[in-house]
Amino acid sequence: MHGLGRGQQWCRSICLGLSAAAALLLAACNNSPYPLGAAADNTLYNSFDERSPRYLDPIASYSNPESVYTYQIYEPLYAYHYLKRPYELVPKTAEKVVKPYYLDKDGKRLPDDAPAEQIAQSVYDIAIKKGIKYAPHPALATDAKGNYLYHKLSREQLGDKRSPWDFEVQGTREMVAEDYVYAIKRHATPRIEAPIYAIFSEYVLGLKDYGKRVREENAKLLKGLPESIRDKPFLDFRQWPLEGAQALDSHTLRVRIKGKYPQWQYWMAMTFISPLPWEADAFYAQAGMSENSLSLNQWPVGTGPFMMTEYVQDRRHVMKRNPNYRGDIYPCEGSEADRKAGLLDDCGKTMPFVDTIVSTIIKEKVPRKEMFKQGYLDVPEIERPEWGVDFQVDMDDSDEVKAAYQAKGFKFPLVTDINSWYLGFNWMDPVVGKGDTPEQQLKNRKLRQALSIAIDWEEGDGRIFRTKGGVAAHGPVPPGVFGSREGTAEGFNPVTHHLVNGEVVRRPIEDAKKLLAEAGYPDGRDAKTGRPLVLNYDYQRTTTPEIKAELDWMVKQFAKLGVQLEIRATDYNQFQDKVHKGKHQIFWWGWLADYPDAENFLFLLYGPNSKSKHEGENAANYENPEYDRLYRRLQSIDDGPEKQQVIDQMVRLVREDSPWAWGYWPYVGLAFQPWVYNGKPGIMIRDMARYYRVDAQQRAARQAEWNQPIWWPLLLLIAGAAAIVWTTRRSFRAREQATARGYVKPQTVA
Secondary structure, three states, X not given: OOOOOHHHHHHHXXXXXXXXXXXXHHHHOOOOOOOOOHHHOOEEEEEEOOOOOOOOOOOOOOOHHHHHHHHHHOOOOEEEOOOOOOOOEEEOOEOOOOOOEEEOOOOOEEOOOOOHHHOOEEEEEEEEOOOOEOOOEHXXXXXXXXXXXXXXXXXXXXXXXXXXXXXXXXXXXXXXXXXXXXXXXXXXXXXXXXXXXXXXXXHEOOXXXXXHHHHHHHHHHHOOOOOOOXXXXXXXXXXXXXXXXXXXXXXXXXXXXEOOOOOHHHHOOOHHHOOOOXXXXXXXXXXXXXXXXXOOOOOOOOOOOEEEEEEEOOOEEEEEEOOOOOOEEOOOOOOXXXXXXXXXXXXXXXXXXXXXXXXXXXXXXXXXXXXHHHOOOOOOOOOOOOHHHHHHHHHHHOHHHHHHHHHHOOEOOEEEOOEEEEEEEOOOOOOOOOOOOHHHHHHHHXXXXXXXXXXXXXXXXXXXXXXXXXXXXXOOOOOOOOOOOOOOOOOOOOOOEEEEOOEEEEOXXXXXXXXXXXXOOHHHEOOOOOOEOEEEEEEOOOOOHHHHHHHHHHHHHHHOOOOEEEEEEOOHHHHHHHHHOOOOOEEEEEEEOOOOOOHHHHHHHOHHHEHHHHOOOEOOOOOOHHHHHHHHHHOOXXXXXXXXXXHHXXXXXXXXXXXXXXXXXXXXXXXXXXXXXXXXXXXXXXXXXXXXXXXXXXXXXXXXXXXXXXXXXXXXXXHHHHHHHHHHHHHHHHHHHHHHHOOOOOOOOO
């Protein structure tokens, strides 16, 4: 067989090279951010826009970006019915939602309608479902004799392991009532921020004294150790009994509350009271764990439908189905509107429906929206309630966009619900806070009132905050809960608004300027020094193009009074650090209701719940003895005229003091692809991922349809390559023929 000539070999090499390049270009036509074939997997894809969650430890986690994970992994005793409105408590790990029984000061049982002043204790005896198991984890791994495999690790044995899945063996065990007792006790820990300890210690019998005991024992454990030590000896809460939390047997939990506190039932639907195995606490206390980022904050241990399987800091988090999860049933009760929306189609089916939840960081809104429109995000973000509002605004602004969204079948359910956005003043700040002397307190209050008038939330809602906005607020209690007077004739704030021809309108800017002068800042300048008043606005997100308009608008509101507003924008974790240290001045914050009761909003201004002083959720650090007294009274009152009267008194006080510029009540709207089913907005529903169902085949088909490659550049390249090959081959043939014509055969010598 004759070999190829050099020209033919060269041409063949070029052809092969061009073919390989074409194949690479064909592969590159797939613009999906996920591996090939991912669209066909039973996975829910969503995004997040800030750094990774700071706390996934259930006693510390209390922010919206964290509940995306905690409520899918941990299980409180109760939950809320997914479809029913008004919200209704339902059992989760408990056998049923129980009513407390009451005891007097002598321990004698009282009738259910006993006056609050006679009730010394409320007792909850809660039966726990049997057979519930924890997700696989090395903390629970044992040998054949029941000895824990990984509870006595040296730093060398731990090595470079950075995930529970780096350990060879993972174990499990049944969840028992004692795990709830352990979880309640852990709120007294001095080793991690526990934002609800201040509230719980007022109600759980003996928890305040228990906290003192734990601090003493912790000091003994740490004695002689360097203050900077990261891995501290195991603080075993099993050693010290707590009067207010006991396991009567393996599956009966008793919780004893001081006095009467009807809202306690709602706390039992939050991850603060989720079962936690002591083994997890002991496991993560070992040497080297913190250094290797092994803790409950990255790798939770729960009984819920999902478990964390991948944690890439500030980039990507993956939760997969817990193989030990018992499964629960999709609800069959709902409204007629739910039925029409297809929300009852999965009645009686076992959840969760998806196998995996993938969360990827996308820092700016525009690319997140584009990925959603391309079909690469099933929901833009699991927990945030404003995405549907954002897309609705797009549709209102453009008929073309509206037609495109409708053609793709996007779903944007929109409701009103119990949540708020507000601008707060730090009570510890010498300028906008309470003030040290009576004279300064009066001046500071007038400054806050002036600023509250100047910030025109009605205008902001209409033009600037459209993707978040709703209705301007007049106090701390939202519509939709008992005690709110928002939207009624008597429900407006007389400090910031007045009646004009029977209509509620914002007070004129002249009223604000008068108050500002009385505060000592005529025309925005210090009356004594003549210097301009400069205030700092602490904003908990990095400044992106879409946020700049909001910040510019806020600067203009202050400028109406001649006040300069300096923007101090940080990411959410840095902002949290600043607030915990009390270094903030004016700040923007929101609140999604923990439970459907006015107390859950009024506690945001309760003095002992100060964030900077007591690690609570009173981010303004507001303190008013009369308000605090009324709050304590409120907590023992059932819905009725007496409760309404107390709420009205509390609202009057905070309107006058103005620790917040009241902001607005946002709409709640979610965004879903057409292949995502069972999506219903609900502020109280935090474990929503278990209800979502994905049609992966439909997703794969739609992604291919919506992201068809543009072929003409590739065809042009192939045509050009063919021309080059043809020209090159022709040139070589011509040279070969010319060489052949000039070739002389050498003579043979005999």
